[in-house]
Amino acid sequence: MSDSTASPATPAAARPTLSELFLAFAAVSLASFGGALPWSRRMIVERKGWMTAQEFNETFALSQFLPGPNTINFCVVFGARFAGIAGAVAAVAGLLGPPLLIIMILAVAYAHYGDLPTLGRILSGITAAAAGLLIAVVGKMAAPMFTKRWDWAPIVALVAFAGVAIMRWPLPLVFLAVAPVSIACAWFKR
């Protein structure tokens, strides 16, 4: 099934095996600090030739608009394209395996040493920077929204922001109120 659908859609020549899928995403996971996108692209498009740049962009766009962790969605879509469910599982296991091992060690360490004042001071500095990183990334992502004349889009973004950040309403509530309106705007404004 995946073979018949994947072949015509993949002009990129090489096809990974299950173990290649696992190892490729394990390598990506270990290299990816602050987002796996650049590393995935380098591995899949530039090093392995498993996808063309265009295919990568389309698959990435799909995994971005689906709910849930984006990189994991990407692994599912990418792995399934080559080897169905087994491919999806191999790619996700590769991406999550090594980081989970590392994070479990850190979790145990934090449970023992989390109260140390020195550690607390270091982490509070890093958290302040991490919050700044997130704000800057959103700023960069949002910039085109204000130049492209999508008049409804900034309003939608601001309402979603205010509902979650200021009003502290539950995410499902805000999403179900805002998303249909936004999709309707996108439908009629085209």
Place this chain on the structure above:
Amino acid sequence: MKDNTLLTLFTYFALLSLFAVGGANAAIPEIHRIAVDAMHWLNDKQFADMFAISQLSPGPNVIIVTLIGYHVGGFLGAAVATVAMCGPTCVLAYFVAKVWDRFKDARWRIAVQSGLVPVSLGLIGASGFVLAGAADHNVYDAIVTAVTVLIVFSTRISPLWLFLAAGLVGLTGWL
């Protein structure tokens, strides 16, 4: 009691993952609302610490839920939280991917995709706001946040260097 906690952990994370358009970063305020405000599994400082640790370690940002799961219910809790956060959306991604190509040029698909972009931007923006609230306890913390925003916005330096610098500033005890 313990089984109950694990079930709660699973239910909350599985539910919120389905609305987390924009990924783990879009879900931060909801995770904070549940884990800190509603269930009192963590305090504000522990939440901020765990976010920092998840940013420092390699791999997808979603592993913050693994840390919270471990804090709530040990290794089993970590497994439950991770599976809840990733499982349902993996299944969804698998089935959507199968029909994706067929509707590539459909008007409704394009409307859904472009309609969700500003929603996810708003949600990720809210995450930055909530995190800054949990992280910035005084004017020095706020300065670190503001300086990071400026540097990331105007350069392409790896965030790891900024985390290293901010960690060192924290170590000196100014924060």
